[in-house]
Amino acid sequence: MAERILKSVSVRALKGAKRGGQYRKEAMIAYGILIAGYILLQLGAATGIIGRNLQGQFVPICVYMALAISLNLVVGISGELSLGHAGFMAAGAFTGVVVTRVLEKSLSFAPARLIIALIAAALVAALAGFIIGIPILGLRGDYLAIVTLAFGEIIRNFMNVIYFGLNEKGHLVFSFNHAIDGIEDANRVITGPIGATGTTQIATFTGAMLLTAFTLFVVLNIKNSKQGRAIMAIRDNRIAGESIGLDVKKYKLMAFVVSAALAGMAGCMFGQNYSTLAPVKFNFNTSVLILVFVVLGGIGNIWGSMIAAALLTILPEALRQFSDYRMLTYAVVLIVVMICTYNPAIKARIGAVWSKINPFRKRSKDNSGSSGKKGKEAA
Amino acid sequence: MADNKEKENAVYEYSDSGHGYENRQEIYYNDNVGGRAVFVDSKEQYEADEPYNDEVYLPEKDRGKAPILQVNGLGIDFGGLTAVDNFNLTLGRTEIGGLIGPNGAGKTTIFNMLTKVYEPTRGDIIFDGKSTKGMSTVDINKAGMARTFQNIRLFDKLTVEENIKVALHHTTNYGLIDGMLHTPKYRHEEFRIRKEAMKYLKIFGMTKTADYRAGSLPYGAQRRLEIMRALATKPKLLLLDEPAAGMNPSETAELMDTIKEIRDRFQIAVFLIEHDMSLVMGICEGIVVLNYGRTIAKGSASEIQSNPKVIEAYLGKSRGKMEEEKHENLEEALSKGRLASAPSGKPDAGKEAE
Structure with a gap:
């Protein structure tokens, strides 16, 4: 019985691979990584192999994976460099904090609160993405990157001057640029540069993993839809895209807004993982870190960026034993990995070794198809 | 040396003037590649330009139906350069039209104007009964014009x-x-x-x-x-920019059949730029010849092949004719006392004479 099921699954997988299967293959790898990662980490935590410090990184790992996936929508699929991703993350994080604090009394079921917060965070971040997206649409390449950088900083600095609190009745009070008077410390929600305080930590590893899966689902689906094709077509050749009637601005904006919304959701999950969270966490460094995940994983390669996000989040923790040399080691590892993945000569060498040890390698039939066969017959 | 400088000045003089060439005796304009100044003999030659947008130029089967594309006096300047000037065209509903001309004649520029990659400086384009003024590339495609690229x-x-x-x-x-x-x-x-x-x-x-x-x-x-x-x-009109470039003769022959088949099956018009004369003469019902940004002839394949202007554009003038013209120009210039500013004949033709 089990054999029959296995057989039918593998046959279906093969059929999938035949039918424009690059997306299915990509999706299978990405979901596989996610499920395997979840099981491994849960097992590690249960058996005590993974220490407390690293267990604390579980939610951030998922969040960074989700951020890397969402940024890949702009950098990999839309082909534009964005350096302000942390800004959208911040917008989502603080929206989430406010929403969960307001709902805390009326809605005691934490997952429901979290879901409402996630939706709100997505909407606010999407709005931010839309507002930012409009002026930058005419820009390309480096110019666009610099403007997104500036906007990311604007969002973070905006967070520095907003104050939210709950008054005696439990209503939300808002103040701009100056602290709210007459509110107990415990009732402060967001306090300017200090950020969010007193948040109940409702983010869980499973929840974060589900969010990552959702992000992955959305991005992979978009990639294999009419909208995704339009976005990629414009990336490959803008003039040809226009010549077949694709609205370039619309699809650039669409990629940007969807990416921002997903980053907002990830940010919301991130915010729910800490009792206090300062806006400084969402500075330029974080934007660059997310971009590093994407570049390291291979631009446009979604599962690659997931692995990169996970490894680079674990790495600083794993390198604690090097104490003083921790960040130096981190940098060296980064350089080595970059060279190994982007230097064509080294890449070819690794590829050659991999093809020898690859257990899944295809024999005789490769994707050169009929021409390859003919060549062999002739020989 | 001094001669060259004078030529350049003359070019700017013309480009400033825009339309107002009617009253001029001598006109210079540039082709869009080398920025060479070209001497167009006289006012008469401009007047001799036919509009080429009459129904007469449509193939029999398309007559009586509104043409898919009508272009009147189309022109574009890039800075001081006039790349295309006074281009006229009528294309039937199911016509396969060809646009030929030497390198740098402005053929692709015309395609770019038709699809609004460039906004024309002068003239208007009427596509499927509607003016395309103010339309974007995207609008043009939605209206029913699709293209390929060189x-x-x-x-x-x-x-x-x-x-x-x-x-x-x-x-x-x-x-x-x-x-x-x-x-x-x-x-x-x-x-x-x-x-x-x-x-x-x-x-x-x-x-x-x-x-x-x-x-x-x-x-x-x-x-x-x-x-x-x-x-x-x-699309209702398919623009093909050098579809046979880089193909071998048998592939080209196959392509010819396919283009015809596409036309017959989808009942659309095709307008193509091509250097491969076997393709152009083989399938095009109407051919427009462009040289230095201006239409020099339109007609069927046989008419084009025997047109002296076309032969001249592709092969240059015969020696005798060239000498004759050189002489005439010289005389004309002398009579106006403007010897220094008037180059004799076409510069490339002059080179050959030396």
Whole structure:
């Protein structure tokens, strides 16, 4: 019985691979990584192999994976460099904090609160993405990157001057640029540069993993839809895209807004993982870190960026034993990995070794198809 | 040396004037490649330009029907350069028209103006009964004009099938939410456009390469894919920019059949730029010849082949005629006392004489 099921699954997988299967293959790898990662980490935590410090990184790992996936929508699929991703993350994080604090009394079921917060965070971040997206649409390449950088900083600095609190009745009070008077410390929600305080930590590893899966689902689906094709077509050749009637601005904006919304959701999950969270966490460094995940994983390669996000989040923790040399080691590892993945000569060498040890390698039939066969017959 | 400088001045003088060449005795203008100044003999030659947009120039079967494309006095300046001037054209509903001319004559510039990559400086384009003034490239495609490019522009990283599917974008009927969540509506539409994409791929027999990356195809196949992609937007007029470039004679012959077949099957007009004369003379019902940005002839293949202006544009003037003209120009210039500013004859022709 089990054999029959296995057989039918593998046959279906093969059929999938035949039918424009690059997306299915990509999706299978990405979901596989996610499920395997979840099981491994849960097992590690249960058996005590993974220490407390690293267990604390579980939610951030998922969040960074989700951020890397969402940024890949702009950098990999839309082909534009964005350096302000942390800004959208911040917008989502603080929206989430406010929403969960307001709902805390009326809605005691934490997952429901979290879901409402996630939706709100997505909407606010999407709005931010839309507002930012409009002026930058005419820009390309480096110019666009610099403007997104500036906007990311604007969002973070905006967070520095907003104050939210709950008054005696439990209503939300808002103040701009100056602290709210007459509110107990415990009732402060967001306090300017200090950020969010007193948040109940409702983010869980499973929840974060589900969010990552959702992000992955959305991005992979978009990639294999009419909208995704339009976005990629414009990336490959803008003039040809226009010549077949694709609205370039619309699809650039669409990629940007969807990416921002997903980053907002990830940010919301991130915010729910800490009792206090300062806006400084969402500075330029974080934007660059997310971009590093994407570049390291291979631009446009979604599962690659997931692995990169996970490894680079674990790495600083794993390198604690090097104490003083921790960040130096981190940098060296980064350089080595970059060279190994982007230097064509080294890449070819690794590829050659991999093809020898690859257990899944295809024999005789490769994707050169009929021409390859003919060549062999002739020989 | 001094002569050259004078020539340059003369060019600017002309470009400042814009339309007002009617009263001028001597006119200079530039071709868009080398920025060479070209001496056009006199006012008479301008007046001799026929509008070429009469119904007379339509093939028999398209007469009586409104033409798909009508171009009147189209022109464009780039800074001080006049790349195309006074271009006129009428194209029938199901006509295969050709646009030929030496390198740098402004053929691709005309295509770019038709598809609004460039906004024309002068003149108007009436496509399917409507003026295209103020339309964008996207609007033009939606109105029913699709094109291919001289230097192939495919979506390299997408597969062959996806390249066609992108062109079917506007007939694919689902929204972003359907795309994000892969709803049943998405699946239904995707299944339908996959079949439709395959239908287009069949035209050139490329269904086997459907899953290949467009960028990895051989050159000829890329050209064919580009034509199919343009066709998939369901145009009324198909513009082909050098469709046979880089193809061998048998491939070109095949392409000719395919273009005819496309015309017959979809009942559309085709307007093509081509250097391969076997293709142009073989399938084009009407041919426009362009030289230095201006129409020098229009007619059927046989008319074009025997047109002295066309022969001159491609092969240059005969020695005797050239000498004669040189002499005339010299006399004319002398009579006006403007010897220094008037170069004798065409500069390239002059070179040959030396």
